[in-house]
Amino acid sequence: MQALPLGPLVLPWGPVLMLIGYAVAALVAWRERRHGRADAEPALYLLLLLGLLAARIGFVARHWRSYSGVPAMLDIRDLGFAPWPGAIVALLGGALWLWRRPALRRPLALSAASGLVIAGLIGAMISISQPLRTPLPEVTLRTLDGAPQPLAALRGTPLVLNLWATWCPPCVRELPLLVHAARHEHGVRIALIDQGQDAATVRAYLHAHRLDPPLVLLDGDGALLRAYHSPGLPTTLFIAPDxxxxxxxxxxxxxxxxxxxxxxxxxxxxxxxxxxxxSALRAHASPSN
Structure with a gap:
């Protein structure tokens, strides 16, 4: 499972782990303060904000051509963050804070380390419990014309499976982007797989919004959602040729x-x-005698 389902909400594990880590760190800082030591929580909060800002700036700087403008760059719903810039900025900020405020050295270091360890352990347990390298399930889907389409027949090239539905607001917001990619990305096959709806509903929606994706399939009973343990829609799966x-x-x-x-x-x-x-490359690189 790539996210945590909470009723109608689906929260990706990345932000959830960050919040858990911060909560643990804040709790440790509170206990240190009760024992008469300096209050580290303001520093923790500032370092978290600096780290997130640096992570977002790092991601946007790398992919800035993909953004239509500043509002899109500020929209963090896509979870576009570069971990290393954020971690480096947070570490440097923490080191500067500890150097300038000796009284914070124990509470800040202890609380930050506690949060990182707990979040890391939970993340490791999640990774162990849900191996990513799931084989392509043996299911047969349907085209909009009703023809059977075995999923195994799509193997052989890099494959993207987008699980969506017309009633899902984030699904339909990202749909034009995926249709454009399906038509212009070379060497990758992108399939839009509707979950639980009939062909007439899907065809009417695509026609009304002037969308013409190359490959649309129907998963009437949600077999792929179950096979990949997805907690909700939209879910996009990136699958190797094998x-x-x-x-x-x-x-x-x-x-x-x-x-x-x-x-x-x-x-x-x-x-x-x-x-x-x-061997051929080494032979080509070696000077002749």
Missing amino acids: GRLLSAHVGELSQATLAQALMRLRAASRPAPTARDG
Whole structure:
């Protein structure tokens, strides 16, 4: 499961783990304050904000061409964050704070370390309980014309499966982006797989919004949602040519987060160089005698 379902809400695990880590850190800071030590919570809050700001700026700087303007850059619903810039800025800010405020050294270091350890342990348990490299399930879907479409027949190229429905607001917001990518991204097949609706409903929606995706399939009983343990819609699955699930995105995609995911999918789908290839490269690079 790539997200935490809370009734009608679906929260990706990344923000949830961040909030858990901060809550643990704030609790430890509170206990330190009760023991007469300096209050580290204001510093924790500021470092969290600085880290998130740096992570967002780092992501936007890398994918700025994918954003239509400043409002899109400020819309963090796509969860576009670059972890390393955020971590570096937070660490540097924490080091500066500790250097200038010796009284904070114990409470700030202890509370921050506690939050990181707890969040890391929970994240590790989640990863162990839900291996990403799920094989492509043996299910047969339907085209809008009613023809059977075995999912296994889509293997062989990098594959993106977008699980959506016309009644899902974030699904329909990202739909034009996915249709455009399906028509213009080379070397990747993108399939839009409607969950639980009939062909007439889907066809009418696409016609009304002037969308003409290359591949639309129907999953009438939600077999893919169950197979991949998805907590809700939209869910976008990025699958290697051999059918292994490489990553999943629960929630709305932006052009930038889709571009990043496609780049990683292509990189992971490249065949590894064989020993013969390596020998040929070494022979080509070696000077002749």
